[in-house]
Amino acid sequence: MTSRHPFRSLRITPLGAVFSVLLVAEAPMARGEDGDSARVAYRETFPAFHNPHRFIRTAAAADGWEVLEEPGGGRFLRVTLTPQADRLRALVIWDLAPLQFNRLAVRMRSDAPIFLSGVGNDRFGNAYFFKPYGEAGEGGGKRVPLPANGQWTDYRIEFPRDLVKITGRGREVSPFVFGSGEALADWEGVDFTNLGIKAIFFHLDTPAKSPSLGRPMHVDFQFLELSSAAALASP
């Protein structure tokens, strides 16, 4: 039903390259940790004209979610979760139209300590596992819980620097079988300038001995921003 046009598959012309560079120069810029610029492709701030039910889901220890207004203006996503000793993880799933990005930034706050990590799924069955919060740079390289101080905190991931594992590459994952394959030690074949990420799973893990167990708690998301580092933005 779909046809390919192989004669176009290697089409990178000088004009196209020039145009791509111009695009990068024009595009809105996000700042990476090292201060270089990136082209923002997606930034969700929960404006009134978006229906978040189309792209937000929660599962496991999460009870549900809603979009709320800040007293001083602005909107945010509030996830309510009730972790239990046998159910420590809550999932927040962000569905995307398949998108290329290699930088992720999310601004969050929690009213109880919680570990944060995540996975990006592409539309070919590959999973890209993110370093947990802390290990990705914020906590001096150690996994630490998101501070429960009522302040917004950023979690930033850059591919491939902040990935811990990629699984499933090159294989169609059977819906009946989990564990699509061993982690791929060789990432050299992965083209981080040309991904099609279709969902991001945020893992919210309550510490096993947390006093929050059995109590409803909130984790808020102010925005999610997905961008491509300028150097990787376009072929």
Place this chain on the structure above:
Amino acid sequence: MNMPATEEDFDRRTGCVSAWSLWGSMRGLFALLMTLVLIGLSAPCLLASPKPGMATLTASEATRKEMVYYVWNTGDGRLVPTAQGFAEASAKIEIPWFEKGRFSPAWRSVGLSGFTSDSQPVRAVTIAETSARPPALPVTLTASAGGKSQSLSANPGETIVWDGLRPGGEWEPSFLVVDLGKPQTVEWLVLRPATDGLPFPRHFLIESAVAPTGPWYPVVSANFPFFPDPAGLDVWIPLRGLVAGALRVVVPWVDAPAAGWTLAGVDVLGSGEPLLQPGGTAAGDLATWNNLWLNFGVAANEVHQKFDPWWETDRPLDGGMVCIGSCEWFAWGALKVSWLEAEANPDRLEELIARNPVDAEGFAWASGGSDKHLGHSRHFTTNALYATAVAHHYLVRRDRAFLDAKDPKTGETILSKARRAMDYQLGTLGGRSGLLTLPGKEHDGTPESAGTNYWDFWLFGYECAYTNAFFYESLRVMAELEEALGDTARAEELRALRPKVRAAFNDKFWNPATGRYTGWIDAAGVSHDFGFTFVNAMALAFGLPDEAQAAEVLAWLDGTRTVEGDDSTGADIYAFGFAPRANTRDARHGTPPPVNTWNGALKIEPGGNSAFGKMIQNGGAIFYVSYYDLHGRRRYAGADNAARRFDGIQEEFAKDQLRRDPANANGNSDVVGILREFPESGLVPYYFVDGLLGLRPAARGMLIAPALPTDMPSATVSDFYFSGKSWEITADRTAKQPHVEGRDVTVPASGTWLLTPEGQVVESHD
């Protein structure tokens, strides 16, 4: 497929793995189904040639893995963007030309991350005949950003005098509202770039509304991040018959904090007659009927990730689709597309029907590649649905070549296969006795069986009300076909069987204890009555109950009668608004529950991913059931009763155009069935055609038996293709006699009329 990451992704303590197994399984099964369909399609689809003045252009950006859209430079001063889709798919778009000549189109692809290709020329297009350019509609414009708004003067074709918009912040949305004054049919929104001042919007999307006060709905095919500089060319955004009272250009963000955007002009082209015209009703009704059809009938302004409306699209862009190429959908597909003049969708259906096997025993396979649905179990509805689809399609289009078309593998004609499909019901399944009985242990309806129809969570089987209801309907439609072909003896045989089937249906499936039909009776004699609204709605729509039985069913559905033991009663039965819950009694009440849990992936206990009310087949709802619900009400409780039910649907449509697939607490977005692999959602607006107007094909022609609600003085369908010609058909309370003039047919709003293939209208006593 929307896949879980891997098992490492889940802490075993979450208990969430099986939930995601279900999610992946269901999506995976759908992909499998489509694969099986494809196995039967060994040749490319034979799509119809475009109309004169139109050209089909094809683009494919095979290198990108993200979604892309294409911007066509048509070579005549226009840029025409497409919807988004997978880069490797072949993106076709039909574009009209308004002047003769030879043009050199070229496309650029734009990835959602901002990747933009260079221009790719394609073969030149020669336009010998032109399309009629739709006229520009008068509009008023209002620009707004940061809470401030500005009215703009904008006669069609004139340049707007303004300085453009500078939002207060980089991520502050800004808007240009285009007020059309009243709901009108819109074909194109043309944005003209300015030659100086601020640039053309870099990122924008289009929304529509009944009125400029909103609520606003996204036109999902018109979402253009990183739109390339149009370089002075007008940007023509196709809206394909959208009925709107207002449009809105939304610029969700700009490139820099001080950046802005402007347009030199905005033209809205359209004003043609809406396809569906409910007379005397509120403006919103006109928009609801037409946009329900646009979104879920022909799925014209949807995102199709394979650039093909016969394939599904994943969250978050899932929407309407035309049909699924499996036999399970053929009869519904025929209802949806047989009456369409544009040939692409009818041709596609015909090809699938031709290729779908009816095996040596006479069983109609689920798809070209398998006798079993999803390779899992036989669905014994396929014979009725195959025969019904063939008969309906022929009786509408009257193209004998369709019946004579041959299965490319066996050489057997479609007509022969349809007749054998009927024979299988009559013989192998025992239909001549008045009751189909499904054979084999796998289909015996017991807890060990595998399910036998669309509702495959439930273990329908053996003596199955759902299958027998479709059998009853197939007898009616096939009798009409046989009579139309001159085989009156066969027609009479089939018609004579219907009272027997109806009696057997009521004798076997009516449950006097609950005042409704049970779902099935298994081989051990156990009746499974879980308050299946879809079974009962179908039974009423097909005319199976008597008046008293129908009244009992409707009293139960409307909540004025409570059935003891039900979990959903009263107003809760229609809690979803757009359709009744699939069942009113939780599957857990079965001992054991008569359901297929897919090896435990489905958990029906409270808190489980398929708990009552949290899954489409167990207390959730599927939109298409409303089509049968409306027909049942029309038949037994009258047009006004059906209209009140439609009001409930309209109320939900007004919220979000039913673009919803909410997830349950387990993250499964299978609570309701409206979008994605539910093209049968388009049956609901088809009720305008075969319910309000009462258009139903019969042997001697097209029956017109209007059933207008009291507050609707007339109803018109402006393009109904019947017997080789497109008709405009109106039922009018003021008309005393039927009237035909050219392609326009008007009949009184009461009585039953027959439009013959020769174009005459006579009173019918059918």
